[in-house]
Every structure is written in structure tokens, then in C-alpha cells.
Amino acid sequence: MSDSLLLTIAVLGGTGKEGKGLAYRWARAGYRVFIGSRAVEKALLAANEVREMLGDGVILEGKSNLEAARDANIVVLTVPYSAHRETLESIKAELKGKILVDVTVPLVPPKVATVQMPAAGSAAQEAKQIVGEGVEVCAAFQNISHEHLLDNTDVECDVLVTGTSKDARNETIKLVEAAGLKGWDAGPLENSVVIEGMTSVLIGINKKYGSTHAGIKITGIH
Numbered sequence: 001m002s003d004s005l006l007l008t009i010a011v012l013g014g015t016g017k018e019g020k021g022l023a024y025r026w027a028r029a030g031y032r033v034f035i036g037s038r039a040v041e042k043a044l045l046a047a048n049e050v051r052e053m054l055g056d057g058v059i060l061e062g063k064s065n066l067e068a069a070r071d072a073n074i075v076v077l078t079v080p081y082s083a084h085r086e087t088l089e090s091i092k093a094e095l096k097g098k099i100l101v102d103v104t105v106p107l108v109p110p111k112v113a114t115v116q117m118p119a120a121g122s123a124a125q126e127a128k129q130i131v132g133e134g135v136e137v138c139a140a141f142q143n144i145s146h147e148h149l150l151d152n153t154d155v156e157c158d159v160l161v162t163g164t165s166k167d168a169r170n171e172t173i174k175l176v177e178a179a180g181l182k183g184w185d186a187g188p189l190e191n192s193v194v195i196e197g198m199t200s201v202l203i204g205i206n207k208k209y210g211s212t213h214a215g216i217k218i219t220g221i222h
């Protein structure tokens with residue numbers, strides 16, 4: 001088993017659309033995965049659901065968000081932007097020395113096809129302000145529709161990874177690849193503003209052209 005497979009991943013809000021899909025993909029790849037929720041019962045149900053899809057042999061547990069964050073090496077946040085600050089405040093004591101991968105897009109309903117970034121610059125930069133020193137923060141998966149994740153088909157959309165250090169970005173790219181996706185190092189966390197904002201552009205394209213999962217792909221690299 002490689003070092004990376006010894007990692008345990010907590011997916012906070014993993015009962016939802018995006019988080020459950022990511023949990024499915026990482027459990028399928030052999031990682032130990034904790035699905036986190038505000039309600040343990042809900043986390044257990046989601047973990048059972050994913051386990052039934054994948055069969056015996058996967059290591060997947062349901063926990064409270066706090067326990068999931070405490071017991072994992074890497075913590076992935078997949079909650080609506082309206083719950084972003086509150087969720088981070090409630091678990092930040094468990095994040096020291098870990099990597100936080102923020103998947104949150106700062107959508108402001110009802111105009112979700114209009115880019116509306118927070119004062120910090122992006123949701124991921126806001127996350128860094130909340131969790132403080134001693135936590136590496138990366139942003140990833142914002143442009144991957146959940147519709148791609150809960151099955152085994154190839155995904156045409158790439159994942160741009162930004163983050164507070166090169167090492168953290170490299171670790172996150174390993175998770176992207178484990179999920180069966182192509183990841184690119186897109187530079188410092190400040191660049192997450194473009195990638196989070198791109199999601200609103202993709203939502204607008206979906207509406208205009210009758211799709212549900214428009215995506216992006218990096219070209220020109222050999």
C-alpha cells in the first residue's frame with residue numbers, strides 16, 4: 001500500500017450531492033473515508049448507501065462533522081456557502097497540522113449564474129482566515145458537477161487546484177487523481193477566485209445550452 005492510501009479523508013457535508021460523490025470515489029480507490037454530517041444518523045445512512053454501491057472491502061464510516069475532522073488526516077469541506085463559516089468555526093480546532101480541501105462555491109441565490117465573490121476574495125481564502133495558522137488550505141473540485149461522481153464513467157472536466165503551499169497542492173492533486181480525475185497545480189490560494197467564479201459561468205452555460213454538467217479542460221500541454 002502506498003503512503004497516500006494510509007491517509008484518512010473526512011468529507012464534511014458528505015451526506016450531500018458533491019460530498020457523497022467524492023466519498024464514493026475515494027472509498028473506491030482504497031482510502032479510508034469518513035462521511036461527516038451535523039447529524040450522525042444521517043452520516044451513517046449515507047455511509048451505508050455508498051458501501052452498498054461499492055460492496056465489501058471499502059472502508060467507509062459515518063460520523064459527526066467534528067469527529068470526522070478529528071479522526072482524519074485530510075479534511076474536505078462540501079457544504080453550501082451559507083453554512084461555510086459556521087461549519088469551519090465548529091471544527092477548526094481539529095484542523096491543526098492538516099490539509100483542508102475546500103470545495104465550496106460562494107453562490108448567492110437566486111443569482112447563482114452571476115459571479116459574486118466574498119470580501120476575502122474567495123470562499124477558500126475566507127476559510128484560511130477562519131482556520132488560521134497551522135492549517136494548509138487548498139481549493140479544488142468547484143467545476144466538477146456531482147452528476148459525474150457517483151458512477152464509474154470517465155469525467156471530461158479537469159480539476160484546478162490552488163492552495164497555500166506546493167506540498168499541499170501536490171497532496172490534493174493525488175486525491176484528484178485517486179478520484180479518477182485530471183488535476184492541475186493552479187497556483188496560490190488567491191487564484192481560487194477565478195476557479196470558484198468559473199462555477200457560476202458554467203451554471204449559466206448549463207442554463208443557456210440545456211446541459212447539467214458543463215466543465216473545463218486545460219489544453220496545449222504535452
Ligand SMILES: NC(=O)c1ccc[n+]([C@@H]2O[C@H](COP(=O)([O-])OP(=O)(O)OC[C@H]3O[C@@H](n4cnc5c(N)ncnc54)[C@H](OP(=O)(O)O)[C@@H]3O)[C@@H](O)[C@H]2O)c1
Pocket residue numbers: 013014015016017018019036037038039042043077078079080081082083086087103104105106107141142143144145146147
Ligand atoms: N452539487 C454540485 O454539483 C457541486 C459542484 C461543485 C461544487 N459544489 C459545491 O459543493 C458544496 C456542496 O454542494 P452540494 O450540492 O453537495 O450541497 P448540498 O447537497 O445542498 O449540501 C451538502 C451538505 O451540506 C450540509 N448542509 C446543508 N445546509 C447546511 C447548513 N445550513 N448548515 C450546515 N450544513 C449544511 C448538509 O449535510 P448534513 O445535513 O448532513 O449536515 C448537506 O448534505 C457547495 O458549496 C457547492 O457550491 C457543488
